Amino acid sequence: MDLTAQVRAIQERIAAAATASGRNPEEITLCAATKVQTDGTVRAAIAAGVPVCGENRVQELVSHLEADAYAGAKAVHFIGHLQTNKVRQVVGRVDLIQSVDSQRLLQAVAAQADKLGIVQDILLEVNIAREASKGGCLPEELHGLLDFARGFKGIRPRGLMAIPPVSATPGANRRYFAEMYKLFVDIKDEMTDNQSVMDCLSMGMSADYEDAIAEGATLVRVGTALFGPRPPMGTR
Numbered sequence: 001m002d003l004t005a006q007v008r009a010i011q012e013r014i015a016a017a018a019t020a021s022g023r024n025p026e027e028i029t030l031c032a033a034t035k036v037q038t039d040g041t042v043r044a045a046i047a048a049g050v051p052v053c054g055e056n057r058v059q060e061l062v063s064h065l066e067a068d069a070y071a072g073a074k075a076v077h078f079i080g081h082l083q084t085n086k087v088r089q090v091v092g093r094v095d096l097i098q099s100v101d102s103q104r105l106l107q108a109v110a111a112q113a114d115k116l117g118i119v120q121d122i123l124l125e126v127n128i129a130r131e132a133s134k135g136g137c138l139p140e141e142l143h144g145l146l147d148f149a150r151g152f153k154g155i156r157p158r159g160l161m162a163i164p165p166v167s168a169t170p171g172a173n174r175r176y177f178a179e180m181y182k183l184f185v186d187i188k189d190e191m192t193d194n195q196s197v198m199d200c201l202s203m204g205m206s207a208d209y210e211d212a213i214a215e216g217a218t219l220v221r222v223g224t225a226l227f228g229p230r231p232p233m234g235t236r
């Protein structure tokens, strides 16, 4: 696949989706979901104009960092499920951890941030479709989790992230994106003390990023549409 052409095509579709819903295209950031990609492909994506790389396995993050594969990217995010015993390898090494979903994980991230003397930006992940197989807090747990997060000086909540079901039919996830936007607006209203800048709503993947933008996403995570299909699980 010609990455430069792909990046341009996706940026154009992002801009068109933004304009169609009366939004400024600059409000939306493309995050490349780089799982299973090589150092060379990560470098090529950045050279082609991808501003943000999102990594979902700690092992791959560490290996790309060691190879300096993210050089030139505006930011590197962690977007996958994070185990507490692996926070040391992630905190302070990425600009944003998108997938924080429990008090335990918040405590572990905060402890490591304190140790490093840094403030770690995070998103709270919401299991918006209430899928048993997925991470994320339930929508009704979000306010409590945000309060808990705000108790740590080493943590700065920046917004919300969601991974709705793989959409079988076009448009099927719009209601989840709309629900996420409502939660995002609610918690922004709560942060009146301005301790944090709640400016990130991460939702939408290859199949549905335009719908996510129509409903208010500020960051979309795109893998397949950029890099082509990944090998099926278990064959990597």
Ligand SMILES: *Cc1c(COP(=O)(O)O)cnc(C)c1O
Binding pocket: 033, 035, 056, 079, 080, 163, 205, 206, 207, 221, 222, 223, 224, 225
């Ligand atoms: C892989 C992945 C994506 C991208 O999925 P595609 O359907 O390939 O675009 C987005 N978000 C997360 C958390 C992922 O793991």
